[in-house]
Amino acid sequence: MPVEIDVDHVARLARLSLTIEEKERFRRQLGVILEHAERVGEVAAEDIPPTSHPIPRSNVFRSDELRPCLTREDALATAPEVEDGRFKVPRIVEQG
Amino acid sequence: MAELCDLTGHELAEAYRTGEATPTEAWQSCLRRIQAVDGRVGAFLLVTEDEAGKQASRAEDRLSRNAASPATGIPVALKDVLCTKGIRSTAGSKILEPYVPPYDCTPWTRLRGDGAVLVGKTNCDEFAMGSSTENSAFWPVHNPWNLDTVPGGSSGGSGAAVAAGEAVWALGTDTGGSVRQPAALCGVVGLKPTYGRISRYGLIAFASSLDHIGTFTRDVRDAATLLGAVAGHDPCDATSLPDPVPDYGDRLESGVRGLRVGVIEDWLTMEGVQTGVRDSVQEAVSRLEALGASVDAASLPHADYALSAYYLIAPAECSSNLARYDGVRYGFRAPGGSDVVDMNMRTRGAGFGDEVKRRIMLGTYSLSAGYYDAYYGQAQKVRTLVIRDYQAAFERFDVLVGPTSPTTAFRLGEKTGDPLAMYLSDIFTIPSDLSGTPAISIPCGVASDGLPVGFQVMGRLLDEATILRTAFALEQDLALDLRPPLLDSLGV
Numbered sequence: 001m002p003v004e005i006d007v008d009h010v011a012r013l014a015r016l017s018l019t020i021e022e023k024e025r026f027r028r029q030l031g032v033i034l035e036h037a038e039r040v041g042e043v044a045a046e047d048i049p050p051t052s053h054p055i056p057r058s059n060v061f062r063s064d065e066l067r068p069c070l071t072r073e074d075a076l077a078t079a080p081e082v083e084d085g086r087f088k089v090p091r092i093v094e095q096g
Numbered sequence: 097m098a099e100l101c102d103l104t105g106h107e108l109a110e111a112y113r114t115g116e117a118t119p120t121e122a123w124q125s126c127l128r129r130i131q132a133v134d135g136r137v138g139a140f141l142l143v144t145e146d147e148a149g150k151q152a153s154r155a156e157d158r159l160s161r162n163a164a165s166p167a168t169g170i171p172v173a174l175k176d177v178l179c180t181k182g183i184r185s186t187a188g189s190k191i192l193e194p195y196v197p198p199y200d201c202t203p204w205t206r207l208r209g210d211g212a213v214l215v216g217k218t219n220c221d222e223f224a225m226g227s228s229t230e231n232s233a234f235w236p237v238h239n240p241w242n243l244d245t246v247p248g249g250s251s252g253g254s255g256a257a258v259a260a261g262e263a264v265w266a267l268g269t270d271t272g273g274s275v276r277q278p279a280a281l282c283g284v285v286g287l288k289p290t291y292g293r294i295s296r297y298g299l300i301a302f303a304s305s306l307d308h309i310g311t312f313t314r315d316v317r318d319a320a321t322l323l324g325a326v327a328g329h330d331p332c333d334a335t336s337l338p339d340p341v342p343d344y345g346d347r348l349e350s351g352v353r354g355l356r357v358g359v360i361e362d363w364l365t366m367e368g369v370q371t372g373v374r375d376s377v378q379e380a381v382s383r384l385e386a387l388g389a390s391v392d393a394a395s396l397p398h399a400d401y402a403l404s405a406y407y408l409i410a411p412a413e414c415s416s417n418l419a420r421y422d423g424v425r426y427g428f429r430a431p432g433g434s435d436v437v438d439m440n441m442r443t444r445g446a447g448f449g450d451e452v453k454r455r456i457m458l459g460t461y462s463l464s465a466g467y468y469d470a471y472y473g474q475a476q477k478v479r480t481l482v483i484r485d486y487q488a489a490f491e492r493f494d495v496l497v498g499p500t501s502p503t504t505a506f507r508l509g510e511k512t513g514d515p516l517a518m519y520l521s522d523i524f525t526i527p528s529d530l531s532g533t534p535a536i537s538i539p540c541g542v543a544s545d546g547l548p549v550g551f552q553v554m555g556r557l558l559d560e561a562t563i564l565r566t567a568f569a570l571e572q573d574l575a576l577d578l579r580p581p582l583l584d585s586l587g588v
Contacts, residue, residue, distance in 0.1 A: 007457070010461045010464065013464060014415060014460040015419075015422070015440045016441060016457070017441040017442050022453065029515055030457060030458055033407060033458060033516060034461075036403075037405075037407050037462075038404075040405050040475045040478045044478055044481070045477075048477040048480050048481065050477050051476055051479040053291075053305050053335070055290070055532050057292075062332075070199075077198065080427070090439045091435055
């Protein structure tokens with residue numbers, strides 16, 4: 001059975017504005033894909049450890065040396081909107 | 097005489113050494129080929145003429161100083177998910193359409209340092225998500241073997257460019273098969289090395305535990321050379337491996353006598369595997385046996401579940417990686433947002449294409465509260481089982497072989513309406529992305545539909561040398577003449 005998902009909730013979590021047509025299509029397609037994907041549960045027994053990376057490495061540090069980095073100008077050069085040397089965005093807090 | 101753009105990298109290097117050709121002539125030969133065919137093929141999103149001209153002159157300086165390396169003067173194309181400083185890098189997406197990176201990816205830094213020439217940036221599925229390059233936000237790529245068919249994906253532009261002589265080498269990325277599958281469908285050599293072997297610094301990320309950079313070349317010797325040029329530790333990528341890089345050309349010609357070859361039988365008998373694919377692969381296996389390899393049946397019992405695991409893990413990681421496209425720091429911003437969250441949602445809704453949205457939704461759902469254990473957690477366990485399958489198989493065998501893709505190139509539009517059918521074209525390539533083990537696809541014949549078939553050789557972690565040696569022996573024995581018919585029909 002295809003899996004039923006709450007498309008509005010997921011789209012909100014994913015920060016995606018979707019059209020009505022997209023919501024309906026994704027609801028249907030994701031249901032079918034998840035039904036197929038659920039098969040992972042058939043073989044994944046309790047005692048099998050999960051793998052997050054094929055070649056695990058830990059505590060990878062580089063030497064603590066000062067190096068040149070991007071200038072503020074370069075870092076801002078690709079931004080859609082800039083003001084006073086900073087990224088500019090629409091308002092974040094409610095206006096009282 | 098063949099055009100310079102149709103030569104391999106080692107043939108060009110030899111022609112440079114003897115003074116028969118120059119890097120400028122080779123690059124201009126590629127440029128003429130692009131002008132002749134790319135209106136039909138669509139492999140390039142950007143042709144970097146100004147840079148290439150300067151780089152070709154610098155390569156000539158190096159040659160005149162006898163300071164050449166094997167990559168000096170070789171015309172190279174880069175998939176557009178690889179960042180190039182000052183050169184637009186879009187990842188095939190509207191959301192990055194205006195993006196000009198302030199830095200180079202490490203593989204290009206290395207090739208540029210060796211004197212390679214950047215021909216251009218190649219078309220791909222948006223953020224490397226797809227198996228046909230039909231998900232490019234700009235235009236689809238057409239397979240030079242038959243313009244009505246796809247080149248595979250997601251690195252379809254790189255595969256088509258190398259097949260059509262628009263570039264001599266190309267780099268792509270392989271997260272679920274996106275180097276090997278297009279290499280198979282375009283009749284070229286595609287190598288995905290061990291996870292972490294090539295630095296991903298400057299790669300626009302899709303699924304970080306699965307993303308590999310890989311090579312497209314016209315023969316196996318070039319694959320060994322190009323891998324050697326870009327592989328190696330990079331302090332800028334914490335997942336890059338510190339192991340020394342061997343000379344991959346060293347044992348290329350040692351043959352396969354005594355090599356233990358395991359044939360994944362299930363991948364030949366499975367429903368959906370095209371007869372022409374099965375026949376060519378079986379023929380290649382008997383050639384290996386005739387060359388002295390010991391061949392036996394092998395299996396990867398959990399490979400059936402790998403696709404399911406992949407379509408949980410990759411979207412989960414993509415939903416997290418693509419969170420950065422918020423319309424604030426780079427790329428496209430949709431107008432009219434009433435507040436910052438509204439702006440984010442409008443930007444992402446308008447900037448991402450259909451497949452990218454589908455995978456972000458899938459990943460967000462499977463990571464959301466209450467579903468994590470059932471989906472992502474279980475998929476990670478399946479990943480362990482797939483890795484154990486490979487470990488068990490590599491106790492008995494030195495390499496595992498089978499088809500790269502169940503079919504030859506399919507028609508444009510054939511699978512776009514059915515995501516699951518599209519996902520199934522990566523069924524034989526996904527397992528080695530989950531396990532991080534190296535694998536190569538080489539052409540092993542042309543099926544009755546006139547389209548090339550790819551033969552896959554998979555090896556142990558960091559044992560690229562053995563899969564290259566196997567592929568080289570087979571390539572020499574088959575001695576195929578692979579020239580897309582398009583080139584003759586256009587008289588180029």
